[in-house]
Amino acid sequence: xxxxxxxxxxxxxxxxxxxxxxxxxxxxxxxxxxxxxxxxxxxxxxxxxxxxxxxxxxxxxxxxxxxxxxxxxxxxxxxxxxxxxxxxxxxxxxxxxxxxxxxxxxxxxxxxxxxxxxxxxxxxxxxxxxxxxxxxxxxxxxxxxxxxxxxxxxxxxxxxxxxxxxxxxxxxxxxxxxxxxxxxxxxxxxxxxxxxxxxxxxxxxxxxxxxxxxxxxxxxxxxxxxxxxxxxxxxxxxxxxxxxxxxxxxxxxxxxxxxxxxxxxxxxxxxxxxxxxxxxxxxxxxxxxxxxxxxxxxxxxxxxxxxxxxxxxxxxxxxxxxxxxxxxxxxxxxxxxxxxxxxxxxxxxxxxxxxxxxxxxxxxxxxxxxxxxxxxxxxxxxxxxxxxxxxxxxxxxxxxxxxxxxxxxxxxxxxxxxxxxxxxxxxxxxxxxxxxxxxxxxxxxxxxxxxxxxxxxxxxxxxxxxxxxxxxxxxxxxxxxxxxxxxxxxxxxxxxxxxxxxxxxxxxxxxxxxxxxxxxxxxxxxxxxxxxxxxxxxxxxxxxxxxxxxxxxxxxxxxxxxxxxxxxxxxxxxxxxxxxxxxxxxxxxxxxxxxxxxxxxxxxxxxxxxxxxxxxxxxxxxxxxxxxxxxxxxxxxxxxxxxxxxxxxxxxxxxxxxxxxxxxxxxxxxxxxxxxxxxxxxxxxxxxxxxxxxxxxxxxxxxxxxxxxxxxxxxxxxxxxxxxxxxxxxxxxxxxxxxxxxxxxxxxxxxxxxxxxxxxxxxxxxxxxxxxxxxxxxxxxxxxxxxxxxxxxxxxxxxxxxxxxxxxxxxxxxxxxxxxxxxxxxxxxxxxxxxxxxxxxxxxxxxxxxxxxxxxxxxxxxxxxxxxxxxxxxxxxxxxxxxxxxxxxxxxxxxxxxxxxxxxxxxxxxxxxxxxxxxxxxxxxxx
Numbered sequence: 001x002x003x004x005x006x007x008x009x010x011x012x013x014x015x016x017x018x019x020x021x022x023x024x025x026x027x028x029x030x031x032x033x034x035x036x037x038x039x040x041x042x043x044x045x046x047x048x049x050x051x052x053x054x055x056x057x058x059x060x061x062x063x064x065x066x067x068x069x070x071x072x073x074x075x076x077x078x079x080x081x082x083x084x085x086x087x088x089x090x091x092x093x094x095x096x097x098x099x100x101x102x103x104x105x106x107x108x109x110x111x112x113x114x115x116x117x118x119x120x121x122x123x124x125x126x127x128x129x130x131x132x133x134x135x136x137x138x139x140x141x142x143x144x145x146x147x148x149x150x151x152x153x154x155x156x157x158x159x160x161x162x163x164x165x166x167x168x169x170x171x172x173x174x175x176x177x178x179x180x181x182x183x184x185x186x187x188x189x190x191x192x193x194x195x196x197x198x199x200x201x202x203x204x205x206x207x208x209x210x211x212x213x214x215x216x217x218x219x220x221x222x223x224x225x226x227x228x229x230x231x232x233x234x235x236x237x238x239x240x241x242x243x244x245x246x247x248x249x250x251x252x253x254x255x256x257x258x259x260x261x262x263x264x265x266x267x268x269x270x271x272x273x274x275x276x277x278x279x280x281x282x283x284x285x286x287x288x289x290x291x292x293x294x295x296x297x298x299x300x301x302x303x304x305x306x307x308x309x310x311x312x313x314x315x316x317x318x319x320x321x322x323x324x325x326x327x328x329x330x331x332x333x334x335x336x337x338x339x340x341x342x343x344x345x346x347x348x349x350x351x352x353x354x355x356x357x358x359x360x361x362x363x364x365x366x367x368x369x370x371x372x373x374x375x376x377x378x379x380x381x382x383x384x385x386x387x388x389x390x391x392x393x394x395x396x397x398x399x400x401x402x403x404x405x406x407x408x409x410x411x412x413x414x415x416x417x418x419x420x421x422x423x424x425x426x427x428x429x430x431x432x433x434x435x436x437x438x439x440x441x442x443x444x445x446x447x448x449x450x451x452x453x454x455x456x457x458x459x460x461x462x463x464x465x466x467x468x469x470x471x472x473x474x475x476x477x478x479x480x481x482x483x484x485x486x487x488x489x490x491x492x493x494x495x496x497x498x499x500x501x502x503x504x505x506x507x508x509x510x511x512x513x514x515x516x517x518x519x520x521x522x523x524x525x526x527x528x529x530x531x532x533x534x535x536x537x538x539x540x541x542x543x544x545x546x547x548x549x550x551x552x553x554x555x556x557x558x559x560x561x562x563x564x565x566x567x568x569x570x571x572x573x574x575x576x577x578x579x580x581x582x583x584x585x586x587x588x589x590x591x592x593x594x595x596x597x598x599x600x601x602x603x604x605x606x607x608x609x610x611x612x613x614x615x616x617x618x619x620x621x622x623x624x625x626x627x628x629x630x631x632x633x634x635x636x637x638x639x640x641x642x643x644x645x646x647x648x649x650x651x652x653x654x655x656x657x658x659x660x661x662x663x664x665x666x667x668x669x670x671x672x673x674x675x676x677x678x679x680x681x682x683x684x685x686x687x688x689x690x691x692x693x694x695x696x697x698x699x700x701x702x703x704x705x706x707x708x709x710x711x712x713x714x715x716x717x718x719x720x721x722x723x724x725x726x727x728x729x730x731x732x733x734x735x736x737x738x739x740x741x742x743x744x745x746x747x748x749x750x751x752x753x754x755x756x757x758x759x760x761x762x763x764x765x766x767x768x769x770x771x772x773x774x775x776x777x778x779x780x781x782x783x784x785x786x787x788x789x790x791x792x793x794x795x796x797x798x799x800x801x802x803x804x805x806x807x808x809x810x811x812x813x814x815x816x817x818x819x820x821x822x823x824x825x826x827x828x829x830x831x832x833x834x835x836x837x838x839x840x841x842x843x844x845x846x847x848x849x850x851x852x853x854x855x856x857x858x859x860x861x862x863x864x865x866x867x868x869x870x871x872x873x874x875x876x877x878x879x880x881x882x883x884x885x886x887x888x889x890x891x892x893x894x895x896x897x898x899x900x901x902x903x904x905x906x907x908x909x910x911x912x913x914x915x916x917x918x919x920x921x922x923x924x925x926x927x
Contacts, residue, residue, distance in 0.1 A: 058259075284315045677716060
């Protein structure tokens with residue numbers, strides 16, 4: 001087939017509109033609208049840049065009702081004030097010669113309450129979506145449904161007034177229209193529900209009013225399209241024959257096109273996974289003559305000319321591209337030239353590509369971004385085979401390399417493979433090829449598999465890099481001379497490496513563990529800072545002096561006050577540094593020992609650790625900073641009292657020397673080193689630790705050999721809320737969100753928001769030496785970390801407080817008065833019983849109710865090597881060790897005798913940046 005002869009042939013739609021070709025830009029969420037759903041200037045530029053050669057642009061979905069937005073930054077068409085902004089988009093597209101089509105929708109039960117002012121979303125029936133934490137919606141009344149149909153009509157009328165060539169009715173993606181047709185979400189027994197004939201009533205009504213509005217106000221050739229998801233995985237759910245039934249009815253009423261909503265244009269059934277027939281093939285085979293007259297749009301994984309050709313060959317009449325149009329605004333032009341395209345984009349290309357900032361941060365696009373500058377590593381071209389070592393499987397992969405890129409990763413066929421691992425492999429393979437690096441986020445729910453695969457790819461790169469050196473006559477054991485060696489890949493090490501690189505240094509990170517992230521990845525609550533832009537936006541009046549005073553008090557006045565002053569003064573700048581690097585901590589909560597909300601966390605209120613490490617690693621990858629995993633530094637080398645490098649040992653016990661001009665040590669504390677803990681605190685024998693096994697104090701030992709001083713090694717913090725069977729830390733954000741602690745007797749026993757040392761002591765004094773952390777669904781929904789605990793399986797839950805009490809063997813006659821008294825304290829914002837003055841957020845009253853059995857565990861070592869305010873490591877005589885800096889838990893002095901929750905993340909970022917900057921400056925002065 002000649003692509004020029006078909007893809008660029010005009011096509012006349014049933015109602016008379018003429019598209020100049022068969023290429024379409026798919027509607028994609030940009031999350032770039034204003035808070036009220038209005039249009040930003042960036043969106044005008046974004047759509048204008050992509051118009052021209054392409055036949056039509058379907059503008060992202062606009063919600064038709066103020067309870068309808070399904071995502072942040074959604075565009076609205078729910079009132080006439082939105083018309084001028086939407087008109088600007090239509091004009092920008094049409095002025096370039098492309099048709100402008102506007103997609104309209106309502107999110108129904110898929111709307112999060114926080115997007116609609118805390119209100120409960122609406123749906124055909126009061127049935128929650130089958131996802132963890134989904135809100136049970138309010139069932140629409142018959143009169144409200146009639147009104148909803150009217151609102152869709154009003155939206156069509158506004159689209160006409162805004163100058164659009166047509167509208168696409170969004171009946172897909174489990175939004176409201178699909179919800180009415182689905183037997184899972186529609187359990188009604190009136191005219192709007194029942195058998196599929198009745199369940200089709202609502203989408204038919206929407207199409208009917210769309211026709212009426214078009215006939216009243218638009219040209220005769222106004223385009224009316226319908227997007228659909230062909231199947232649902234839910235039971236009961238929409239099946240393919242149900243979809244065909246609906247499409248036949250819609251076609252009989254009159255449509256210009258139907259638009260599949262799928263991740264791949266060749267996708268087969270998600271219900272009958274044994275049937276590999278593409279759904280488009282089944283569609284064409286089973287459609288009637290009437291439906292055959294309605295053009296069909298294919299979408300999903302369309303990038304290159306070959307994809308367009310295959311889609312047209314399969315029977316699609318039009319082909320829509322999504323991500324390809326983001327990466328290549330002139331995608332249609334490149335298709336005409338048969339250019340070979342990929343979806344990767346340079347991390348600094350956003351402005352040139354006219355991509356709005358929120359879309360650039362969206363996960364859809366984030367995975368496409370990579371640094372396209374040459375890698376610091378050179379590979380020997382070839383295919384390298386490695387083993388993936390899992391407990392139950394030993395699989396083989398082939399890593400294909402060009403001189404500077406990973407070109408492919410394939411897995412040797414093995415009968416022992418299961419579907420889950422195959423899915424993990426494919427997803428992770430894509431991430432690594434796009435990033436040109438093994439250092440990408442693990443697949444959720446498959447961490448062990450992900451890390452094993454990443455490690456295998458990393459080994460292949462190391463082997464190939466050595467082979468390249470040998471092939472060019474070099475000695476791989478001599479290695480590269482670096483400006484800065486960073487030891488440790490937790491938050492402090494990654495921050496230091498990024499800053500050192502940006503100061504112009506050649507940097508390598510050395511990590512003794514097989515994965516990046518250190519103990520930081522386990523951090524949960526957030527990052528403390530006072531006087532930040534995010535606090536000001538929320539009306540929180542805070543200042544560095546108050547932060548200093550409360551940290552000093554929390555540390556029992558044993559803190560190094562010079563370090564602490566530098567810490568609190570630098571914290572807001574560190575928050576801004578993170579935001580500048582794409583890591584935004586814009587939500588704020590509180591921790592024990594603080595009097596004000598200053599603990600910054602991700603906007604979705606998830607645990608800070610994984611989010612922070614993921615963001616920092618993306619910065620490491622984009623800068624092509626070398627990372628050596630499974631590599632232990634056994635000695636810091638000096639020559640003539642100057643730092644000259646490190647001696648390392650890899651996983652195969654081979655030792656090499658890495659030359660360097662300066663060192664940053666960021667190896668963490670020693671909470672996982674039982675011998676070292678008991679040396680300083682023998683009374684902690686038998687306590688579990690929340691730390692990973694790499695927190696063994698190795699960095700302290702390395703630096704002591706250079707003569708460094710140490711401070712506060714006896715100051716070891718135990719965290720009050722640790723799940724004992726898994727050593728899982730239960731985030732302070734849960735108590736900061738409003739949870740309480742109760743004893744087995746069903747009573748509160750202490751101020752939950754006191755400092756960690758005091759709360760831990762109170763739990764230890766209980767007869768059982770354990771307690772329950774108790775909260776309700778309001779608290780859970782505002783703290784995403786709680787969902788992780790539920791997934792781990794150690795959360796007890798029940799629909800009522802009485803049922804929960806029975807489950808955890810607490811007398812409800814004792815527990816109910818405890819809850820009632822606490823709820824009264826919340827209502828008057830005064831806890832007379834225990835003096836809790838913060839985090840009295842909501843009454844514990846909304847089921848389901850949750851409880852986690854906890855006890856204290858070893859969490860943080862406040863002591864470590866001595867540093868100054870520039871993170872320079874100091875000798876026992878307080879003089880600096882030239883060329884050596886340290887950051888994070890390997891250091892001591894900042895936190896005194898007790899660390900405030902949220903101060904550790906601030907510590908690693910603040911002093912990581914300082915250490916990286918100073919190490920780079922020092923190294924460059926030695927060039």
